[in-house]
Amino acid sequence: MIKRYEIGALILRLFLGFTFFIHGLDKFQGGISNTVGFFDSLGLPGFLAYVVVVIELIGGIALILGIGTRVVSILIALLMVGAIIKVKLAKGFLGGYELDVALLAISIYLAIANRSLFALDNIIFKSNQD
Numbered sequence: 001m002i003k004r005y006e007i008g009a010l011i012l013r014l015f016l017g018f019t020f021f022i023h024g025l026d027k028f029q030g031g032i033s034n035t036v037g038f039f040d041s042l043g044l045p046g047f048l049a050y051v052v053v054v055i056e057l058i059g060g061i062a063l064i065l066g067i068g069t070r071v072v073s074i075l076i077a078l079l080m081v082g083a084i085i086k087v088k089l090a091k092g093f094l095g096g097y098e099l100d101v102a103l104l105a106i107s108i109y110l111a112i113a114n115r116s117l118f119a120l121d122n123i124i125f126k127s128n129q130d
Contacts, residue, residue, distance in 0.1 A: 009116035012106050013063050021060025027053050042086055066119020073111040080104035
């Protein structure tokens with residue numbers, strides 16, 4: 001029987017995956033050199049832009065499919081902490097980092113949640129836990 005928390009985890013996983021896939025795709029299509037320049041302007045090494053785009057694109061797809069959900073969620077949580085501290089914190093909560101905190105909370109939930117419906121993780125890592 002499907003439990004309500006499993007439906008909630010599925011919705012959160014799909015939302016987070018789609019959100020990060022689209023953000024990664026936008027950075028890539030907008031010209032990765034622009035993202036590299038933005039990272040440089042923040043005092044961050046430009047190569048980190050490639051790391052972020054890969055995490056967002058591949059991680060987003062992985063979340064949608066439900067592959068490596070915990071690992072990807074932890075990586076996204078780290079991205080959100082970095083974005084909040086380095087870019088958004090000075091802008092304040094409203095109009096600044098409120099969305100980032102919500103995405104951080106979702107990623108932390110998925111990292112600690114037992115499982116999610118229709119996730120390939122459930123097939124790969126079969127478990128008798130409910």
